[in-house]
Amino acid sequence: MIEIAIEKELLGSHGKMPLHVTLSIEDKSFVALSGQSGSGKTTLLRILAGLENARGTIRVDGEEWLNEKYMLAPQQRGIGFVFQDYALFPNMSVIENLLFVRQDKALAQHLLKLIEMDELAQRKPNTLSGGQKQRVSLCRAMMNHPKLLLMDEPLSALDPLMRTKLQHEILTLHKEFETTTIMVSHDPSEIYRLSNRVIVLNQGNVIQDGDAKSVLLKTQGSQKFSFEGELLDIIKVDVIYVAIVSIGQQIVEVVLDESEARELHVGSVVNISTKAFAPVIQTSKR
Amino acid sequence: MNRLSAIVTRIEGEQNLHIISFDFQGVPLSMMGLDLPFGLEIGSHVILGAKPSHIAIAKELQGVLSYSNQLEAKILRIENGTLLCSILLHVKGIALQSFITRRSSERMGLVEGENVTVLIKASELFVLEVLDV
Numbered sequence: 285m286i287e288i289a290i291e292k293e294l295l296g297s298h299g300k301m302p303l304h305v306t307l308s309i310e311d312k313s314f315v316a317l318s319g320q321s322g323s324g325k326t327t328l329l330r331i332l333a334g335l336e337n338a339r340g341t342i343r344v345d346g347e348e349w350l351n352e353k354y355m356l357a358p359q360q361r362g363i364g365f366v367f368q369d370y371a372l373f374p375n376m377s378v379i380e381n382l383l384f385v386r387q388d389k390a391l392a393q394h395l396l397k398l399i400e401m402d403e404l405a406q407r408k409p410n411t412l413s414g415g416q417k418q419r420v421s422l423c424r425a426m427m428n429h430p431k432l433l434l435m436d437e438p439l440s441a442l443d444p445l446m447r448t449k450l451q452h453e454i455l456t457l458h459k460e461f462e463t464t465t466i467m468v469s470h471d472p473s474e475i476y477r478l479s480n481r482v483i484v485l486n487q488g489n490v491i492q493d494g495d496a497k498s499v500l501l502k503t504q505g506s507q508k509f510s511f512e513g514e515l516l517d518i519i520k521v522d523v524i525y526v527a528i529v530s531i532g533q534q535i536v537e538v539v540l541d542e543s544e545a546r547e548l549h550v551g552s553v554v555n556i557s558t559k560a561f562a563p564v565i566q567t568s569k570r
Numbered sequence: 571m572n573r574l575s576a577i578v579t580r581i582e583g584e585q586n587l588h589i590i591s592f593d594f595q596g597v598p599l600s601m602m603g604l605d606l607p608f609g610l611e612i613g614s615h616v617i618l619g620a621k622p623s624h625i626a627i628a629k630e631l632q633g634v635l636s637y638s639n640q641l642e643a644k645i646l647r648i649e650n651g652t653l654l655c656s657i658l659l660h661v662k663g664i665a666l667q668s669f670i671t672r673r674s675s676e677r678m679g680l681v682e683g684e685n686v687t688v689l690i691k692a693s694e695l696f697v698l699e700v701l702d703v
Binding site: 503504505506507508520524525539541542543544559560561562 | 571590601603604605606607608616619622623635648649651652653654655656667669693694696697698699701
């Protein structure tokens, strides 16, 4: 069990912003930490890792990592940290990067085998792809059997295909080692696939805390198929109106009646929703 | 968008699938949905929604239909386009709009002032808003 009750004053984009987080995290859980940039996610990870100080307490399995008088050094906390930019030693081979953390050859080989990297053990990091480098960082973070694995947007620099592959590997490692994990992520599919709890920070405060579906599913009344977009145009066709809306990288059309067409303003942010029964789903042709 | 003010009278559930029944001015209505909208319970006052393109019209209705929602209505106004037709209906003191093809309107010989039946499938009726949450 990890018990966190910390406070720290941060300098946000709108001036001073207090980070104020009180959380209990169960052993073996996989927590996704989400929220807009500048909401305090990375600072929270750094405080947990001992890379930054804060007021308050952090207690892990009864052991004090932080209290009013004391701050346990990062290397004594038993933490694995995976950064977005890999942070591997370029002059060491894959296996040397792992053994640098702990001289446990059997564990290093086991980890590399789990994520299908055992054949690349002697390679230097600069001969690896981004996805391969991140798999090595992940294994390295697991080398000292961490009590807590912290990952700061570990997959955000990777292409979608590689992301999916690494999500499966993170899941494989989590199942095998059952390491309590906190991962910063913005990707709904990643959060849904990996986490059993999602915490959303906003302006330094926890604003949502629940399972992936209850936090991420955007609903409007009984409408389960809901998106936010920008209203680009409204065109009258025969006796109906057609709204053109941009959602993500796509343009969609929605039929309106006259009163809706009158009330909506081109350029505004709109919510498009329908019941879960209406959409048709097919394998993408692309 | 059509809006009907109604009261929740019954909730039946099977895992996260639900059938919710409503009372709309003495007329029973029902819809199917997944997880219940936040705050919805028996006795809740809700605003139901239905798109004009999801409202069918029947005249001199006979036989039995699977439509869960059948409301007696009067045609207030018919606006003909080239292909489509917008029909304004009066149901229990409120106005509902239906889009049907002009061909259907002509085939049925719909005229203003006429009594018809409005039909809405349970999968197409939805909760727009739960009031007093």
